[in-house]
Amino acid sequence: MxxxxxxxxxxxxxxxxxxxxxxxxxxxxxxAAAQLPLDEWGVDAKKEKRS
Known part of the structure; x- marks a missing residue:
């Protein structure tokens, strides 16, 4: 049981x-997670570029 x-x-x-x-x-x-291995700089770098 x-x-x-x-x-x-x-x-x-x-x-x-x-x-x-x-x-x-x-x-x-x-x-976004699926693209991480293809991204040279990572997510944090994208956030810094936008600022």
Whole structure:
């Protein structure tokens, strides 16, 4: 019985994490993170350039 509860809890956590990752509100943050390996100077340098 305990293993069934733990399995159900882990399934709920997995589905919740999946929904959180694929939510449209997070798209801009994940797009920015995906570009970090290609960016020579990093995010902090971009903030300094804009100021």
């Amino acid at each position: 305990v293993s069934g509860i733990i399995t159900a809890l882990l399934l709920v956590l997995f589905v919740g994490g999946w929904i959180w990752v694929w939510s449209p509100r997070r798209k801009s943050e994940f797009d």
